[in-house]
Amino acid sequence: MTDPPDRRPGGRTARVRAQVLDAVRAELAEGGHEGLTVEGVATRAGVHRTTVYRRWRDVGGLLADLISAAGEIDWQPPDTGSLRGDLTALNEEILESLTVRPSFAVALMAASFHSEQAARAQTRLWEDRYAQCEVVVARAAGRGELPPGDTDARGLLIAATAPLYHASVLMRADPDPRLPARAAAAAVLAAAAGAFSAGGGTA
Amino acid sequence: MTDPPDRRPGGRTARVRAQVLDAVRAELAEGGHEGLTVEGVATRAGVHRTTVYRRWRDVGGLLADLISAAGEIDWQPPDTGSLRGDLTALNEEILESLTVRPSFAVALMAASFHSEQAARAQTRLWEDRYAQCEVVVARAAGRGELPPGDTDARGLLIAATAPLYHASVLMRADPDPRLPARAAAAAVLAAAAGAFSAGGGTA
Structure with a gap:
């Protein structure tokens, strides 16, 4: 898979994070956190499952990063x-x-x-x-x-x-x-x- | 299974409830509510699994009854x-x-x-x-x-x-x-x- 050059701040890493966290929000909205799975988030985000496992490890990691992202809001x-x-x-x-x-x-x-x-x-x-x-x-x-x-x-x-x-x-x-x-x-x-x-x- | 006559207030029904709720408390203490299963509670309480399913239906029913029991304390x-x-x-x-x-x-x-x-x-x-x-x-x-x-x-x-x-x-x-x-x-x-x-x- 080849990504085009990314000109957004933070580049590909930031973009993948934004996609994944958007997917976590959407999955939470639909099914609460009990329905949350790494697979479901990866599918919705359109990223490889292994990318999600490598970077967030599990559902706890995804939720923790979502909470961190809330803390980054100005x-x-x-x-x-x-x-x-x-x-x-x-x-x-x-x-x-x-x-x-x-x-x-x-x-x-x-x-x-x-x-x-x-x-x-x-x-x-x-x-x-x-x-x-x-x-x-x-x-x-x-x-x-x-x-x-x-x-x-x-x-x-x-x-x-x-x-x-x-x-x-x-x-x-x-x-x-x-x-x-x-x-x-x-x-x-x-x-x-x-x-x-x-x-x-x-x- | 034949039960001996029960002279405690409330009789067998009350005794089974006390055993089952004691088992719920013990299971909660050991593994939190995520480890709670009808099977585990029945085994620990020493009652038939079907008795627990018939009377409490599921883990939610067990927890709700445990909360009700807390409300019955004087x-x-x-x-x-x-x-x-x-x-x-x-x-x-x-x-x-x-x-x-x-x-x-x-x-x-x-x-x-x-x-x-x-x-x-x-x-x-x-x-x-x-x-x-x-x-x-x-x-x-x-x-x-x-x-x-x-x-x-x-x-x-x-x-x-x-x-x-x-x-x-x-x-x-x-x-x-x-x-x-x-x-x-x-x-x-x-x-x-x-x-x-x-x-x-x-x-």
Whole structure:
């Protein structure tokens, strides 16, 4: 098989990866991660099975790379001018990602219960996203929206966002369009009362 | 096969169920839910395979019944005398259930991504447990710990507990022994500031 010269950034390697990951997304959308096989992905992507085995090894490797690719997207946290606005907008993005059908976010969480490799990639992605969101808390502190002193930015961000995942992913509740604003508001009120300040909230 | 007369409450049917569910727990502990088979459970329980197929049909049926059995335990929410104390104690129970190895709670959550029947049983169990916990909020209101007027008890309970599940189950973080008290304190501060009061928190 002879490939024509490839002028796209990254060349053939990047192109094959894009084809394979597109195929993983399409297979996930059709059959969830339980229907995912290296053979099915290779066929859909139009690449040799051995190429997929060599580079991704197994379904866990494909899922882990799909999660890594999600982390490579140039995502930025919202910047609305207020902590409550930023957290509400963030929660609305999260609710959308969890309720769109098919939801890759939910498929990847499900997969990460079954593949150590996917689980590690998922943990790295969460870590990266929460680290990126810490600027939301720093900006709020700069605007004087938080009590003086250090704030546990991660604790505040998890308090604001965890109810969304809990309701949609674990409890499988019908999506509540008011939950993004409510969970954000509760976290902001707790933060204003010192729940995430150094020494605060646990006294 | 002739069974001797059974004098235990519920008789043979209850005994077979107890044997089978014990076997499901043991198989889950050894191999997670992915290694679970009707044959393996029947062999370990010492009952005929056809008995298991007739009564539970498949692995999803076994998992759903195991979750139902968890709901039959005579569980009561903590009653420590303060909202913060109750929510902290509740969170400590949750953290323990999520971090003990093997964790049936985590195995059942993982399984519920793969069996509709297990997922429905899991949703019912969450619903029951949160409904049972509403008394914690009612007692706090009775003690004057919450703003006057109606409180969204479910919203408050989810705000208090969701960070535990988020950190342990979804982010797979190392268990943080301070998180039960911190998440409880944050929810109590938000509640005191009106986050879960009628019309509060979203203005």
